[in-house]
Amino acid sequence: MxxxxxxxxxxxxxxxxxxxxxREALTGCTVVLCEKxxxxxxxxxxxAPGTRETDALHPLHLVNVVHAVVLSGGSAFGLDSASGVxxxxxxxxxxxxxxxxxxxxxxxxxxxxxxxxRADVRPGPDMGYRACLEASADPxxxxxxxxxxxxxxxxxxxxxxxxxxxxxxxxLEIGRGVIVGAIAAVNVFGDVVDPNTGRIVAGARCVKKGxxxxxxxxxxxxxxxxxxxxxxxTVLGFAARENTVIGVVATNARLDKEQVNKVAQMAQDGxxxxxxxxxxxxDGDTVFTLATGEKRADVNIVGAFAAEVFAQAILRAAMKAExxxxxxxxxxxxxxxxxx
Numbered sequence: 341m342x343x344x345x346x347x348x349x350x351x352x353x354x355x356x357x358x359x360x361x362x363r364e365a366l367t368g369c370t371v372v373l374c375e376k377x378x379x380x381x382x383x384x385x386x387x388a389p390g391t392r393e394t395d396a397l398h399p400l401h402l403v404n405v406v407h408a409v410v411l412s413g414g415s416a417f418g419l420d421s422a423s424g425v426x427x428x429x430x431x432x433x434x435x436x437x438x439x440x441x442x443x444x445x446x447x448x449x450x451x452x453x454x455x456x457x458r459a460d461v462r463p464g465p466d467m468g469y470r471a472c473l474e475a476s477a478d479p480x481x482x483x484x485x486x487x488x489x490x491x492x493x494x495x496x497x498x499x500x501x502x503x504x505x506x507x508x509x510x511x512l513e514i515g516r517g518v519i520v521g522a523i524a525a526v527n528v529f530g531d532v533v534d535p536n537t538g539r540i541v542a543g544a545r546c547v548k549k550g551x552x553x554x555x556x557x558x559x560x561x562x563x564x565x566x567x568x569x570x571x572x573x574t575v576l577g578f579a580a581r582e583n584t585v586i587g588v589v590a591t592n593a594r595l596d597k598e599q600v601n602k603v604a605q606m607a608q609d610g611x612x613x614x615x616x617x618x619x620x621x622x623d624g625d626t627v628f629t630l631a632t633g634e635k636r637a638d639v640n641i642v643g644a645f646a647a648e649v650f651a652q653a654i655l656r657a658a659m660k661a662e663x664x665x666x667x668x669x670x671x672x673x674x675x676x677x678x679x680x
Contacts, residue, residue, distance in 0.1 A: 348479035349521035349653075351511040352590045354378070354632050357523065358475030359486030359507075360467045366457025366665060369412035369421040370486035370507060371471040372523065372588045375434050378630035380406030381600035382447065383608050386584060387621030390416045390450040394626070399598045403445055407434050408472075409588050409628045410448035411487040411507075411525050414462030422448040424468030449586040449626040451527040453490030455499055456665050480523065482508050483660035487586070491527040492667060493658065494544035495583065496563050501545045501555075504669040505532065508656030514645045517592075518637045522607070522646070524587035524653040528615050529622055530563040532658040532670075535613040535651060542658040542670040543616075559673070564616055584624035585611050587653060589646045591630070593637035604629040606643030610650030 345351045354376050361368025382397045392410075396403045408425050412418035426444045429435060435442030454462075471486065482488075488507030495502045505528075511521035526532060531543025544563050546555030555561025589607045607627045612618045619625055627650065661669040 345511050345513060346479040347511055348509045349511060349523045349588065349590050350477050350479060351519050352521050352592050352632060353634065355590050356475040356477050357480040358471040358473065359481060360471035360474060361486055361489040362461055363489065365461035366490040367413040367453050367461060367463055368486045368489035369410060369418060369463040369467050369471055371425050371468065371475060372409045373472065373475045374630055374632065375407060375429065377405035377407060378632045379404055379595055379597060379600045380447065381597065381604040381629040382626065383601065383604035384626045385608055385619040386623030386625035389624040389626055390419065391626055392419045392422055392448040393445065394447055396445065397447060397601065399601060403436060404597055405436065405445060406447060406630060407444045408446045409630065410446060410468060411586050412448060412450045412463045413453040413487055413490050415450055415452045415454055417462035418450040419448055420465055421463040421468035422446045424465035425472055427465065428469050428472035447628060451487065451491060451525055451584040451586055451624065453527065456490045456492060480509055482506065482656055484662050484664055487525040488657060491525055493526060493528050493532055493542050494563065495529040496544045496566055497547050501547045501561065502667055503542045503545065504661045504664050504667040505542055505658045506661035508653045508660055510649050510652035510656060512645055512649050514641060516635065518635045520589065520591045520642060520645045520649050522587060522589045522650045522653040524585055524650060524657050526654055526657040527584050529583040531560065531616050532654065533614055533616050534655060541655065583622050585615060585654060586624065586626050587650060588628045588630060589650055591642055592632050592634040593642050594633040594635060595631040595639060599639040600629045600631045602639055603643045603646050607646040607650045610647035611654065614651045614654040
């Protein structure tokens with residue numbers, strides 16, 4: 341019989357998620373804990389990444405086991421939050437054994453949220469530690485929490501035409517007790533698209549420039565449409581280095597290091613289905629994979645559903661966000677955007 345799931349990455353046994361945030365500064369971080377260790381992989385495709393310890397996850401390198409992954413706001417400053425996670429794990433004797441010392445392996449990726457709230461307040465070690473204390477195997481909160489606190493989308497015109505997004509999670513059982521789950525933080529300059537309908541659910545809004553309305557309309561400008569115009573070529577520079585999807589795909593499948601990296605690569609297909617445009621020089625798109633190793637499974641099947649579940653997590657990140665700082669969200673729009 342299929343396992344009863346909560347549609348969350350924490351449906352994977354051994355995976356816990358914790359959020360911490362500053363609701364005044366509008367920034368935060370999210371930690372995905374796997375204290376018993378999980379085979380780790382990564383695929384980084386955006387042209388403007390901010391990461392930590394991703395090289396260690398590549399197949400030719402020594403370390404196989406990961407103990408946590410940190411997703412943080414705060415741009416490059418937010419990478420400091422991983423130090424608090426390392427401290428939390430070290431206090432509990434978790435880490436890669438080096439003589440008498442255990443060194444926690446904690447990769448991290450960041451998104452740029454300094455354009456909303458306070459730019460001088462960023463996640464640091466204390467916030468990362470606090471996220472660990474909040475970590476639970478229960479379904480994690482979604483929307484304007486953790487790394488999604490300051491996440492926004494649709495920024496080709498700058499923040500004037502942007503919308504609020506956040507963090508989302510999803511999971512699927514793909515047969516014989518094999519589960520694939522994902523968590524994603526969505527902070528892109530483009531649009532979030534429902535791949536089942538091709539409809540924009542959150543993204544750049546039409547803006548007025550004098551008597552003219554710029555955008556395809558009636559509500560969404562359609563970022564790729566704008567990019568084809570002279571206006572798009574003029575305003576594109578405003579969005580530079582402020583955009584990203586970062587996330588984690590986890591599974592209870594037994595995968596080796598090459599396979600877990602392949603699953604991370606295939607999960608990026610889910611990003612490409614839901615974000616338009618994706619993987620530009622303005623993005624820091626990074627997907628981590630964790631495999632806890634309880635169930636035998638074909639890597640091709642796991643990877644195919646990793647793309648599906650990552651796409652669902654991205655959609656939920658947009659749909660679960662609430663309006664904030666004067667920005668509307670998909671949930672606040674009057675038009676019928678459907679439901680997940």
